[in-house]
Amino acid sequence: MFDVREDPEQKAKCDETMELLLAAGYFRVRIKGLSDFDKVVGGLAWSIQACNFAVDIDVLYQENAILGQKIALTERIVLVLSRMKCSHAIEPHQIQGGDFIHIFPVVQWLVKRVFERRAEIGDFNRAYALNQYDKQFGELIDETKLTSFKENVEDIRIRHRPKRRYRCLDSKKKRLNNIDERRKRIHSTLVEFGQMHQLLDTSAGNEKPQQEVDALIKNMVDEKSKIATQIVNSLVNQQQDTLRGIIEDFEEKEKARLEEALLSESGQQQLAIRTFKVQLNKQTERINTLQKNIEELQNKKEETKNSALEVKQQHEKLKEELEQIEIQTKSVDPEALKRVQRLVGDYEAAKKEENERRTTYKNEKNELDQEMTKLQARLQSSPDEGTPENEKMRQIEEQYQTVSDRLQTQRLVMAKKVREISALSRRIDDIPSSSELAQYRQAFFQLYNQSAVLYRQTKQNYTLYNTFTDMIDYMTKEITLIESINEGYPQAILSSSGKDHFLKQLESIVESVNQSRTKIERRQQEEKSKRDALNIQLAQLIDKARQYAKVLKDFQEAIRENEYLTSKSK
Template identity: 85%
Template structure:
């Protein structure tokens, strides 16, 4: 079988330019597989279409696993599913499976451009939702850390307040002997003495309900401490304490409760100030957030208006391009037609229009004359019925009118026949013009020839492989037959 020859396949520069624009558009949209040099244009286009459709939240029921030497039928079956999904998406640009398979980038580019536009619109729609969802998930996971930080700062502030307001010693007892307190009364006495040293007796004095003597004794004790600069003896303190043990016991208990309440109140007052400052800060923060949200809404509205104007400009540009393409197609079609035939057709069309206009005018004129003649005929018939013995001149006039009417009818019939003949000639010329293929049809024929050539090349390659395999098996059978015959001869010669 003869070897398959190499053919010089010419590339269309317009198709090449559209191919480059399509790949750049897919790369700008985020489909980076177009950078792989080992992939064919068909794989890149099919992958880009499938990726764009899935990015628009539409499902494509295809298997995009790479297969080497895919036949023409498999490629068309793959592209048919993509075209089906595009029809569901209501794509304004029509495309056929064989155009995708054959690499007709002039028709593929508008579809890719529309899909990329849909991808960007989809990203803008779900961007705010994804951002809000991300913030929600962050607050769910790391919101507790913020509360812990706030509670830690509050505890530090409380510790700072306690450190600033530590109790200070104002007086000092002169009894420096260390005694062991064996019972509760002696401990209470010591507590009372220590409180007096730190200047906390005003709360004890407020709670006393008995006589003024304990208060006077305590005042005298404090006065002596001040005058003697802490030289008072422990015997004096013990004597004062022993006089009112029961009263002092109640006073100490009340003092402990009030001291605890005072400390809590101080802490609450400090925390209240902090809460008030925190609440004021939150109000200011909310106002700033509202202002930021308002500015963001204004920015989004401005961006939306900008996008709308941009989209309208793109639509106007696309319409202009379509009109330009249609004008170029019409010019190309007129270039392929014979100028003389075109002039004849134009002249015949002009004659047809003139004849049609003349026919309309004649019909109106003859209809008017017919109506007048019918009216006059009716009048004459009425007169004949009224006077049966009328002149013969009226009869002759009626004959002349009928003859004139017959002549006009004959002329009208001739004009109709001539117009029908012209119409037949125009129809024949139109059919001859339609028989001449246009540039688009020639391009489709060329694309179909390329597809048939590729298919025949694949079939030739498969047939050649089958022939080679058949010859190999035939040789193996011959060798095995000879080997069997040799073994049988050896077996017969050496029993």
């Protein structure tokens, strides 16, 4: 890795940079005692100053500056270059390190800006010098130009000669005997020709010059207005026909011009704008109607959505009811369910038959009523009783009576059937289902377990009580026996007969204790035998319970298989 100053490419770029600064006019690069850093920094500062760029940063280069000042100067130079919108980026450490590969484009750009600035300043100085020379040392004017100047001056004088603006109302000529009248005449003449400023300038010593001028103007009349009114009156009085024709021609021309304007581009644009406005109004109306339709459709959509939600809720309710019915039907005995279904079918058929009979009977009744009305009308028209019509009427009444009796009997039969159906349904309801039986069984098991636990606890308490009672009895007997022995022993020792009697008593006591012991052992053996028998019975019952559970499980599986096969066969 070469050092930056020993790199041949860096050396070549350094030489090109120095030559470029020398060509731009920075001759300090020829000084051999200065380092490359001083030459580059000085050249950059000089170029920025030569460009005459308005900045608030001091980029003045000074010789024999310390390192901190040089670094600060490089930072300011980079900041100024960024504000000058230099097209090449550079950093302060690149200037300080002598990276001429990046310094050369910046110097080249600055030198170009220096030459452009010099050209602008040269053109400006040249134009300024020529202007100053023409002012001081212009060419002599010849006679032809002098005559043209005189003609122009005369033309200007004629064009700007005094014109009467006001005319004095007092047309009588007065003699000007004294100085005041002459002065007033001069003042009025100046006012008539619009030279009031001269009057005000000459009367600077007077206190009220403006008031005098106003007083003079009041005694005058405007010349232009007077002449204009006279001319207009004469034209109107003399040439009315010509004016009317001119006005008509002007109106026709204006109308033609308007038509041409309408046919021109602007007119076409106006017509297009009008058509666009009409179309826009139509589109806005259409949009409003569409918005109304959209709102109506949205309202309908919401209504249909609400109705759909209601239908969905009803469907869900019906579905839940069907599921509940299916659950209930599963728990019912299939034979009873078939019987109920058959009875319900009979009931529906009977009800349907009843409705049909009612309709037929109603129709027959209507027909009979019509016939009765006809017959009554005939009877009223023919009061004879032995006529065949009366006999026919009696037959009809008898037939009606038989039909009504038959209807009554059928109603009674139907009521009887309904009562039977209700009784059967109540009986079916009284029969518990398998789920109810399982619940009852579980409840009985729980009750049995609770009662068994309570019985066991009570029995244990009784047994414990009896045991403690027996222990107390035996302990009291033992205490009384020991006390009697303790009381009789001192007296029995006194004599030999007493000793014999005391020994006999002890032997009898030992014999009674042995007898009670044998009784207790016998009782214990009996209880053990009972316990063994109960254990054997418990084992047998447990075996039976296992067999029962197995059989019950097989039976339930058989029931499920039977239900599956029956449902599949249907």
